[in-house]
Amino acid sequence: MDIGFIGLGEMGGAIVANLLKAGHRVRVWNRTAERARPLADAGAEVVATPADAFAGDAVFSMLADDAALREVVDASLLEHVPRGIVHVNMATISVALAEQLAREHAERGLHYVAAPVLGRPDVAKAAKLTIVAGGPAEALDRVQPLFDAIGQKTWRIGSLPQQANVMKLAANFMLASAVETLGEAAALLSGHGVAMRDFLDVVTGGPFPGPVYQGYGTMIAEQRYEPAMFKARLGLKDVRLALAAADAVSTPLPVASAVRDSLLEAVAHGDGELDFAVLGKVALRRAGR
Amino acid sequence: MDIGFIGLGEMGGAIVANLLKAGHRVRVWNRTAERARPLADAGAEVVATPADAFAGDAVFSMLADDAALREVVDASLLEHVPRGIVHVNMATISVALAEQLAREHAERGLHYVAAPVLGRPDVAKAAKLTIVAGGPAEALDRVQPLFDAIGQKTWRIGSLPQQANVMKLAANFMLASAVETLGEAAALLSGHGVAMRDFLDVVTGGPFPGPVYQGYGTMIAEQRYEPAMFKARLGLKDVRLALAAADAVSTPLPVASAVRDSLLEAVAHGDGELDFAVLGKVALRRAGR
Amino acid sequence: MDIGFIGLGEMGGAIVANLLKAGHRVRVWNRTAERARPLADAGAEVVATPADAFAGDAVFSMLADDAALREVVDASLLEHVPRGIVHVNMATISVALAEQLAREHAERGLHYVAAPVLGRPDVAKAAKLTIVAGGPAEALDRVQPLFDAIGQKTWRIGSLPQQANVMKLAANFMLASAVETLGEAAALLSGHGVAMRDFLDVVTGGPFPGPVYQGYGTMIAEQRYEPAMFKARLGLKDVRLALAAADAVSTPLPVASAVRDSLLEAVAHGDGELDFAVLGKVALRRAGR
Amino acid sequence: MDIGFIGLGEMGGAIVANLLKAGHRVRVWNRTAERARPLADAGAEVVATPADAFAGDAVFSMLADDAALREVVDASLLEHVPRGIVHVNMATISVALAEQLAREHAERGLHYVAAPVLGRPDVAKAAKLTIVAGGPAEALDRVQPLFDAIGQKTWRIGSLPQQANVMKLAANFMLASAVETLGEAAALLSGHGVAMRDFLDVVTGGPFPGPVYQGYGTMIAEQRYEPAMFKARLGLKDVRLALAAADAVSTPLPVASAVRDSLLEAVAHGDGELDFAVLGKVALRRAGR
Known part of the structure; x- marks a missing residue:
């Protein structure tokens, strides 16, 4: 699949590596660009803006907290995202923001899925994360192959993204x-x-x-x-x-x-x-x- | 060994059965005598008073709480216990009472050991209890064969009985x-x-x-x-x-x-x-x- | 003085009445206009928008919470407020919002003062409120006559508005x-x-x-x-x-x-x-x- | 009246002084006898044992805590107290001990009243204590004149002494x-x-x-x-x-x-x-x- 990935911390980096290994095409973006370099060597395409990453079939985000996410994924970004894309947010964010994001995505014809993970970086590297996913079943179905590439088990918690949070x-x-x-x-x-x-x-x-x-x-x-x-x-x-x-x-x-x-x-x-x-x-x- | 056992609740009963199986002679006492009957069939000697049980090499007590224990093991009972006996108290009692009992026993030349257990009645029946023992090493050594008959592992926590509590x-x-x-x-x-x-x-x-x-x-x-x-x-x-x-x-x-x-x-x-x-x-x- | 007042709840209404009694000119605004009527009878000028109220020497706001305040006093409103005006916020709001408002006002050459009050509506009616004021001394000096008209005592807590909060x-x-x-x-x-x-x-x-x-x-x-x-x-x-x-x-x-x-x-x-x-x-x- | 007083701390001493001033005869006892001396000068009779104090119409006790009280007022003391005396305990003790004391006194034909006080030593000196009294009305009636000599107000809380505690x-x-x-x-x-x-x-x-x-x-x-x-x-x-x-x-x-x-x-x-x-x-x- 053709995907974007925003946020290349220790966890994000390990997940991207496994997505690449599984044969997916991954465009990556990170605030500090150096963190993207090793992934470029592994085949990722480093893009210049979050908007560049927000394209293709799906985009993952893995940012530190509500504020970091909101700074990147704001109204003006969502305005220009092509309809139909699935946004998979893996960060542990507030329930309130998750509800709001779900609403904002739906209003623009985008799909929003919450998929926080259990497991530390070593587990992420081994592609053995436990994924706790919330969102509409159709959207989850579409990204399930991606989950399979990075984790050992996906739990579907409910049709509302915030339930996973x-x-x-x-x-x-x-x-x-x-x-x-x-x-x-x-x-x-x-x-x-x-x-x-x-x-x-x-x-x-x-x-x-x-x-x-x-x-x-x-x-x-x-x-x-x-x-x-x-x-x-x-x-x-x-x-x-x-x-x-x-x-x-x-x-x-x-x-x-x-x-x-x-x-x-x-x-x-x-x-x-x-x-x-x-x-x-x-x-x-x-x-x- | 020749031992007494006071308090035949579900846990106490299971423990006595295992002590008998291991070949020890056991005198048992319980406030309500009916509870002793099945153990008599298994070879235990049912005695009439706590003092009768407090004889031989060692005596176990397994009573509900501080009050129940204090009612049975009071100063007048301890006065008449033969010197040298090891009293193994398995009940979860207060640290304050454990300290006091240790003192009272020592003053009379008796040994006091605390040995609360981890495990439910089914674990006790299978002789697989975890025993948490506190008290002087010599006293613990003497009753270790008894612990081996009822549990799978004895942890020696410290030389003060209350430490086990x-x-x-x-x-x-x-x-x-x-x-x-x-x-x-x-x-x-x-x-x-x-x-x-x-x-x-x-x-x-x-x-x-x-x-x-x-x-x-x-x-x-x-x-x-x-x-x-x-x-x-x-x-x-x-x-x-x-x-x-x-x-x-x-x-x-x-x-x-x-x-x-x-x-x-x-x-x-x-x-x-x-x-x-x-x-x-x-x-x-x-x-x- | 020539002042505005935003938020005519029970407290706000009582305070405006005392400001009018003391001879000040007061432009009032409230989300639901009916609440302004009795004050119009007492001499207040009812205005159509918060921006209309935000003029003259000073403007008071007394809204329910952070969200209510933020909805009225947003960036676009502050953009058009004449420089030099003192904004006296009497509501109990978060420290974080108070800090932010102080910053936003300063950037635009406006003065922001926090002045939460102690006292219920009957105390407000009697012009006997206790006012807890925070902000730069010059700004507080300018609105002190207004405080004197509505309260019996003003405590100056510090030069940062949020300290009053x-x-x-x-x-x-x-x-x-x-x-x-x-x-x-x-x-x-x-x-x-x-x-x-x-x-x-x-x-x-x-x-x-x-x-x-x-x-x-x-x-x-x-x-x-x-x-x-x-x-x-x-x-x-x-x-x-x-x-x-x-x-x-x-x-x-x-x-x-x-x-x-x-x-x-x-x-x-x-x-x-x-x-x-x-x-x-x-x-x-x-x-x- | 003819009364005893046990426990001559700062509070107890001040109270005894007021009882003497009001014309009552007071026998006093304290663990450390020096504390009794100034009261002897003021007319109190210093006695050698708590039992000596436990005589006459009524006896007050004002000891530090449960343990201090229990050490002085034990079963053997109560055994020899003349029937009919009212024991007024002013200390802040546990509800459990208050209940027990009430029972023990009643069994021996003695009256037990709890009368903890509100107020510090200076208030006690000024005979302005607030007395919170619990116990049978008849017993309280009998000692009311004594309360009047040491406090400004007695609240009767209930017929059970522990209610005052x-x-x-x-x-x-x-x-x-x-x-x-x-x-x-x-x-x-x-x-x-x-x-x-x-x-x-x-x-x-x-x-x-x-x-x-x-x-x-x-x-x-x-x-x-x-x-x-x-x-x-x-x-x-x-x-x-x-x-x-x-x-x-x-x-x-x-x-x-x-x-x-x-x-x-x-x-x-x-x-x-x-x-x-x-x-x-x-x-x-x-x-x-």
């Missing part, structure tokens, strides 16, 4: 809660002279297996918060979005509020660029340790 | 947080018309595998809170104990406080005997659904 | 916390059969005098949440703004988060149009009463 | 919430460069008059937490008791939980002996300031 935010809320809880548990244990490492071995060997408890738990046990797999600052962004999505349907999320406060405290202490696991440091500081 | 409470706090978070996530998702079942499939197939998310998540998705695997009322008891253990070392646990409030609300609405998963009902009620 | 939001946060706390206390007392009315008499006669505890406390004691002096829905708006202002400076406000959850629950149960005191109903419901 | 705890919860809220507001304001002193002037001059906001607010504004009027450690004790009283009737108090966490953090940082206003320091620390 809600699911991604709920998943990240679960992650945030798990890390906060590990941090609080570590503070409790240290107060009684129990080794966090032992605790982790017990729980990950039993009721709480899996990469989240293993990975973040180890960083907390070692009080080592670098290198950051998932930055606290970005975790805070997602918790804010989850709270906003819940607010929009009048739903209290007390645990999300608690995590938000801890992340704010981390950022206030200059630790926003450290890993999400820095919640363990926050819990220890509160306990005077 | 802290670890068990921290594990149950993690459970409580996970269930509360699932409940809040379910309320968020339902507000946007996303199926909790789909969400569960995505997260348990990815970052959150394991029995906790699978089991409680399914009950929450189905809004079915019976039969109770782990009653909300007992969950509340454990969260209270975790908060008290944290308070004793001046450690805030904001997520535990949030879960406590939700469990109190469940109990206030008459749902204390339902499963812990009833936290999903609380989250939905708050959202007016 | 932060102070107003902090004051409303204190109000929100006080009402939530009264509600929780009422639930605690009722659980033990103690009359909330007695409690109120004790505390308002002692450590907690003043209209807030007296007024909201009485509504909670009587479980009567109408007529609404301050609607729960609007209270929620202000708590959200306080949380956002705190978030912008990485400051956790755990009590504000707790109140927000309670207000969301009130709205979720269809009680958003009731008085803020409905937080008492939320606390009682959680306690199953 | 609940009311006192609810009042202290309100205090705790007000101080925490002031602290959070101070952190929000400082983040935006607004002076806490200005804020205090605005709110205490308007919606929040009274000694609590004035007194604690000033300490927070000055970041001065000594001398302690009300120690953080004792504030924490009372918040714990309020949470326990609420738990007993399945009532969530989310704001109390938030304050508890902040107080724990203060104690963890070695600030438990500072004034309650140290909650402002906690809020600032979380915000990295």
Whole structure:
């Protein structure tokens, strides 16, 4: 297929590489052009403007947040996009913006699909992402071959794009809660002279297996918060979005509020660029340790 | 070995059966004597008083809570226990009581060991419990053969019995947080018309595998809170104990406080005997659904 | 002076009446024109567009929220406003919008002043408002005579307009916390059969005098949440703004988060149009009463 | 009347002085006898044991907490107290202990009355305490002349002594919430460069008059937490008791939980002996300031 791709961060770059490998033609655009170079070597066509990328059968966007997306995909860009194209937005954006984008695209005869992914860059490189897709079935059908080229599984969540965003935010809320809880548990244990490492071995060997408890738990046990797999600052962004999505349907999320406060405290202490696991440091500081 | 066992609930009964199978002599006592009968058929000696059980090499106790334990194991009982015996307390009790019991036993030349377990009755029946043991190494060494007869793995947490209690409470706090978070996530998702079942499939197939998310998540998705695997009322008891253990070392646990409030609300609405998963009902009620 | 006034709600109407009484010339505009009629009888000039009002020495705006303000005071309006005019915004808006408006005005040679007020419509009618003003001293000096005509006291908070907004939001946060706390206390007392009315008499006669505890406390004691002096829905708006202002400076406000959850629950149960005191109903419901 | 008084702290001493002034005969006892000396000079009879004080028409107790009270007023003491005496307990104790004491007294033909007071030592000296009394009307009638000698107003809360304790705890919860809220507001304001002193002037001059906001607010504004009027450690004790009283009737108090966490953090940082206003320091620390 003939596609565009906007936003070549670590995730975006890995996804484009897999799309090229699968034989698709990909026009790529990035704010800072150097990031596009390695992909050009791999066969991508580097274009000069987002509008150049917004052509062909489909265009993917993978930008940092609402503001970054809105700056690129604004009304004047959408005005000139050829009808019928499917815009696949993979970024974790707010539910409100997702609703608005869906409306704006529909008004212009464009298709808007939300497809946030679960998985880190290494998973993206291996083409094993889990894709959480929301949007009209026909539009999803058209881009399914592209999803198949970059992920191992696509979940279709609902016919409204924002439903995929809600699911991604709920998943990240679960992650945030798990890390906060590990941090609080570590503070409790240290107060009684129990080794966090032992605790982790017990729980990950039993009721709480899996990469989240293993990975973040180890960083907390070692009080080592670098290198950051998932930055606290970005975790805070997602918790804010989850709270906003819940607010929009009048739903209290007390645990999300608690995590938000801890992340704010981390950022206030200059630790926003450290890993999400820095919640363990926050819990220890509160306990005077 | 020659041992006593006090408290023949579902867990206690399963454990005694395995001790008998392993060839140990077991004197059993329970407040309501009928519960002892099937064990008598399996070879246990039913005794008339707790003091009768408190003899031989070691005695296990597995009672509901601090009050139940204190009623049976009081000063007058300990006064008459032969020196040198190892008392293995498997119940989830408060850190404060564990400390006090350790002191009282030591003063009388008795050994006190805390050995709370992870695992439900079916795991106990299969002799596959995970045992979290705290106490002096010599005392633990003496009862290790008994642990081997009932569990698949013994973790030695520290030389102070209460450290094992802290670890068990921290594990149950993690459970409580996970269930509360699932409940809040379910309320968020339902507000946007996303199926909790789909969400569960995505997260348990990815970052959150394991029995906790699978089991409680399914009950929450189905809004079915019976039969109770782990009653909300007992969950509340454990969260209270975790908060008290944290308070004793001046450690805030904001997520535990949030879960406590939700469990109190469940109990206030008459749902204390339902499963812990009833936290999903609380989250939905708050959202007016 | 020659002034404009945009937004003739209950507060705006009372303020305009006092400005007229003090001898100022006032051009008024409101989205629904009928609200302007009584003021026309009192001497105001009713104009057809916001731009007509934005002329003379100064213009006041008193609109419901960020969105309402932004819809009226947009870039195209500001483009045509004569240089030198002082825009006095009395609405409780977000800190972020206040910062942006200050910038936009400065770029066009206009003066922007924030002047949120403390006091209900009856206080406004009596020209006894407390005015919390932020902005450059020269601009404040120019509109001080207008403040004197409508309030009993003007506090100058700082040279940045948004500082006045932060102070107003902090004051409303204190109000929100006080009402939530009264509600929780009422639930605690009722659980033990103690009359909330007695409690109120004790505390308002002692450590907690003043209209807030007296007024909201009485509504909670009587479980009567109408007529609404301050609607729960609007209270929620202000708590959200306080949380956002705190978030912008990485400051956790755990009590504000707790109140927000309670207000969301009130709205979720269809009680958003009731008085803020409905937080008492939320606390009682959680306690199953 | 012929009365005993147990516990001669600052409050107890001031109260005894007023009882003597009013012409009553007072036998006093204190753990550390020196504290009794000045009262002996004023006419009190210093006795050697609590049992000596527990005689005559009535006995007051004013001890630090549950443990201190239980150590003095135990079963063996009550066994020998002459029937018919009224025991007036002025300390802020747990609802659970108040219930138990009421039961134990009744079983022995003794009267138990709870009479916690509102007011600091200077108020006690001026005989202007507010007394919150709970217990059977006949018992309260008998000691009313004594209340009249030490306070300006007695509120009869209910026929169950613990109801007076609940009311006192609810009042202290309100205090705790007000101080925490002031602290959070101070952190929000400082983040935006607004002076806490200005804020205090605005709110205490308007919606929040009274000694609590004035007194604690000033300490927070000055970041001065000594001398302690009300120690953080004792504030924490009372918040714990309020949470326990609420738990007993399945009532969530989310704001109390938030304050508890902040107080724990203060104690963890070695600030438990500072004034309650140290909650402002906690809020600032979380915000990295």
